[in-house]
Amino acid sequence: xxxxxxxxxxxxxxxxxxxxxxxxxxxxxxxxxxxxxxxxxxxxxxxxxxxxxxxxxxxxxxxxxxxxxxxxxxxxxxxxxxxxxxxxxxxxxxxxxxxxxxxxxxxxxxxxxxxxxxxxxxxxxxxxxxxxxxxxxxxxxxxxxxxxxxxxxxxxxxxxxxxxxxxxxxxxxxxxxxxxxxxxxxxxxxxxxxxxxxxxxxxxxxxxxxxxxxxxxxxxxxxxxxxxxxxxxxxxxxxxxxxxxxxxxxxxxxxxxxxxxxxxxxxxxxxxxxxxxxxxxxxxxxxxxxxxxxxxxxxxxxxxxxxxxxxxxxxxxxxxxxxxxxxxxxxxxxxxxxxxxxxxxxxxxxxxxxxxxxxxxxxxxxxxxxxxxxxxxxxxxxxxxxxxxxxxxxxxxxxxxxxxxxxxxxxxxxxxxxxxxxxxxxxxxxxxxxxxxxxxxxxxxxxxxxxxxxxx
Amino acid sequence: xxxxxxxxxxxxxxxxxxxxxxxxxxxxxxxxxxxxxxxxxxxxxxxxxxxxxxxxxxxxxxxxxxxxxxxxxxxxxxxxxxxxxxxxxxxxxxxxxxxxxxxxxxxx
Numbered sequence: 396x397x398x399x400x401x402x403x404x405x406x407x408x409x410x411x412x413x414x415x416x417x418x419x420x421x422x423x424x425x426x427x428x429x430x431x432x433x434x435x436x437x438x439x440x441x442x443x444x445x446x447x448x449x450x451x452x453x454x455x456x457x458x459x460x461x462x463x464x465x466x467x468x469x470x471x472x473x474x475x476x477x478x479x480x481x482x483x484x485x486x487x488x489x490x491x492x493x494x495x496x497x498x499x500x501x502x503x504x505x506x507x508x509x510x511x512x513x514x515x516x517x518x519x520x521x522x523x524x525x526x527x528x529x530x531x532x533x534x535x536x537x538x539x540x541x542x543x544x545x546x547x548x549x550x551x552x553x554x555x556x557x558x559x560x561x562x563x564x565x566x567x568x569x570x571x572x573x574x575x576x577x578x579x580x581x582x583x584x585x586x587x588x589x590x591x592x593x594x595x596x597x598x599x600x601x602x603x604x605x606x607x608x609x610x611x612x613x614x615x616x617x618x619x620x621x622x623x624x625x626x627x628x629x630x631x632x633x634x635x636x637x638x639x640x641x642x643x644x645x646x647x648x649x650x651x652x653x654x655x656x657x658x659x660x661x662x663x664x665x666x667x668x669x670x671x672x673x674x675x676x677x678x679x680x681x682x683x684x685x686x687x688x689x690x691x692x693x694x695x696x697x698x699x700x701x702x703x704x705x706x707x708x709x710x711x712x713x714x715x716x717x718x719x720x721x722x723x724x725x726x727x728x729x730x731x732x733x734x735x736x737x738x739x740x741x742x743x744x745x746x747x748x749x750x751x752x753x754x755x756x757x758x759x760x761x762x763x764x765x766x767x768x769x770x771x772x773x774x775x776x777x778x779x780x781x782x783x784x785x786x787x788x789x790x791x792x793x794x795x796x797x798x799x800x801x802x803x804x805x806x807x808x809x810x811x812x813x814x815x816x817x818x819x820x821x822x823x824x825x826x827x828x829x830x831x832x833x834x835x836x837x838x839x840x841x842x843x844x845x846x847x848x849x850x851x
Numbered sequence: 852x853x854x855x856x857x858x859x860x861x862x863x864x865x866x867x868x869x870x871x872x873x874x875x876x877x878x879x880x881x882x883x884x885x886x887x888x889x890x891x892x893x894x895x896x897x898x899x900x901x902x903x904x905x906x907x908x909x910x911x912x913x914x915x916x917x918x919x920x921x922x923x924x925x926x927x928x929x930x931x932x933x934x935x936x937x938x939x940x941x942x943x944x945x946x947x948x949x950x951x952x953x954x955x956x957x958x959x
Contacts (some may be wrong), residue, residue: 596887702896723881727888734885735892751903754910754940791895808896 401466401560401614402641408465411454415447415465419509422467422615426558435543435552437472438480439511439512441562444788446509452494453507454514455700460622461506468549469501471550472513473520474605475594476500484528484546485594485726488718497594498629499563499605499622506621511559514549520598521705521728523573524783529726532785537579538822541782544797545575547608551578554608561618562608567598569777569801571606572813574738576777579815581616581842582608583621584801586633586832587808593628598745599704602805612814612842616640619835638836647840654841655770656681657698659687663799665779668819673826676816677774678843681734685766685773687756693802694795696759699739699752702790706736730789760807760836767809772841777813777825810835814842816849 399407407413419842423443430786432434437650441444450465470476473483475493477500482488496504503510517527525533533548536542536556543552547564556563566584575582583606590605597603597710607618654677664670669690709729714720722733737749766773778797783789804811809832813825826845830838884894946953 613937689906689908692903695902699896699899699903700891722885730885730888731892731895734889737894738889738893739896748900750910751908755903755906758906758908789928791891 399529399601400611400646401609401617404560405462405464405617407820408450409460410451411452413465414445414702415450415454417508419443419447419467419511422558423509425556425714429536429556430558430805432539433536433556433558434531435515435549435556436469436512436537436558437484437515437535437549438501440476440479440510443467443511443571450507450509459827462537462617463506463508463561466560467511467558468508469511469550469553469562469563469851470500471547471564471574472518473516473560474499476510476529476756477715478511479510481513481596482530483519484530484731485721485725486529486719487519487520487595487721489529491718493594495594497605498591498626500594501691502621503618508561514547514553514562514564516549516564517546517570517731518726519596519705520546520567520570520707521732523569523576523794524789525549525552525778526785527726527728528751534785535782537777537781539579540784541822542577542785544778544782545579546570546657547574547582550608551575551582551766551830552564553579554578554610555582559616560609561573563607563622565595565598565605565620565807566801567604567701567717568798572777572811572825572827573607573797573800575608575813575816576827577823578609578792579780579818579823579825580610581612581812581814582606582825582845583618583619583812583835583838584804584810585835586646588631588633589623589635589810589835590619591622591624591626591629591632592624597704597708599701601700601704605761605806612839612846613641615812616643616839616843619839620830623835635833640835640839643836643839643843644729647837648845651841652680652772652841654682654771655685656682656691657685657687657766657773657775659690660775660800663691663779664776666819669776669779669781669824669838671848673774673776674819674820676826676849682774683770685770687753687759687762687766688804688805689762690753692755693759694799695742695804696752696755696806697798699748700756702736703749704733704736704738706734706740709733728791740775750766756806759803763803763807763809763829765829767838771830771834771837775827775829781819781822786797804829808832810838812838812842812851814845816845 452513524542525545533543550562555578712721
């Protein structure tokens with residue numbers, strides 16, 4: 396199963412060489428045998444095999460099938476899938492059954508993708524290690540005993556453990572890219588507004604994006620083709636047409652791309668071995684050094700914005716309509732963000748924390764925008780350190796520092812992606828790229844190129 | 852009331868009392884936890900704020916300038932362009948001051 400690429404698998408199912416039922420059955424067996432150890436999947440879709448059978452019947456009748464025909468999809472538990480539990484990794488919503496499909500799920504179903512189940516995650520996406528879930532930490536299939544990263548821990552681990560073809564995660568400050576890097580897979584944070592957030596239980600609405608994780612670039616590109624586009628349910632979505640991302644390597648000439656590296660990121664990279672792997676991987680492009688003066692303030696900028704927006708967003712969890720009262724049922728990190736958000740939103744502060752963070756956010760976005768005038772792609776590490784062992788004592792500030800290289804893309808709204816480029820101490824390391832907002836086709840072309848070089 | 856039923860009632864009361872004290876202790880622990888986390892969060896935010904302030908980036912262009920945007924009470928005193936609309940809007944208001952509804956929570 397894993398020897399075929401995502402597109403090859405899709406084509407084999409669509410042509411009837413592999414049945415969708417046998418394909419999904421194989422994943423269900425793997426989940427049954429390994430999920431106790433990995434703890435990536437929280438709930439299975441009881442209709443998965445029935446949905447797969449419907450795809451097989453379409454193929455047998457020679458009816459047209461969708462782009463995701465028979466592919467198995469696992470969904471982060473903060474994205475609503477009708478009749479499945481969307482608990483956000485929290486006791487607050489432990490038994491909350493989603494009453495409708497998120498926009499992205501409707502699109503996946505329309506393209507014949509099969510929803511296999513719901514993934515574990517950091518509680519309400521508050522975390523960078525996968526350890527804040529009320530349902531236990533997720534083990535890293537690529538480096539057992541280490542954290543899978545977060546907050547889309549279960550989504551990344553599901554892909555890495557062969558529980559599915561593609562997973563959906565959400566990325567507010569690195570929650571797709573961080574676990575993708577730690578688990579040795581590909582993960583994409585779309586440009587802000589590229590993918591509808593309708594049906595996503597928000598962490599911070601001005602930064603959140605839903606994105607794909609897969610074992611190869613084509614898998615992510617294919618899913619991006621399906622889930623991207625304007626939605627009247629989400630007024631922040633772009634009206635820009637969606638490119639054929641899975642064919643992006645043919646639409647952009649990689650040899651002509653201008654690549655940028657920044658010594659500002661090098662300074663922030665605690666484990667210099669990580670920076671060396673990344674810079675070596677793109678050395679043949681003779682990258683240009685770019686200046687990003689305020690990028691070292693990304694963490695200090697990101698968290699006040701998240702605290703305030705998260706505090707505001709959680710006021711609906713008062714125990715009346717949705718689950719339990721959040722303050723009485725959540726873990727420490729969620730409570731920290733609620734209490735911190737409440738504290739700095741007080742009238743006596745007149746918005747000074749949020750306004751100051753917003754000003755620096757704009758400055759970082761401006762600096763990145765200027766950088767994109769001279770380069771097409773910025774290459775950088777995904778995290779400043781390797782993942783820690785599950786259960787290690789990590790300070791709050793050290794945990795927040797995992798987002799140092801991923802947060803700027805959310806602050807600027809640009810698109811970003813991660814691809815595995817090597818290992819240090821047997822732990823995967825992901826190379827991260829940023830491209831200007833809306834330039835997903837360039838990003839996929841470059842990632843595809845890096846993937847082909849690594850596979851040689 | 853028999854001595855048996857008195858003893859049962861006393862047992863129920865003592866169980867209720869024990870449950871109530873356990874709940875109070877739990878509630879106090881929960882409040883203490885919240886306050887400890889609140890203080891920790893505020894400290895983190897304060898440290899971040901200092902770092903951001905030191906960057907000296909002006910926030911003049913961010914958000915709404917409240918002083919400029921706040922409506923002056925006198926500004927429409929002589930504007931009678933839509934009296935019937937105004938009368939309709941203010942018909943049910945218990946207290947009003949020309950163009951403003953004077954509202955208090957739970958009083959309308």
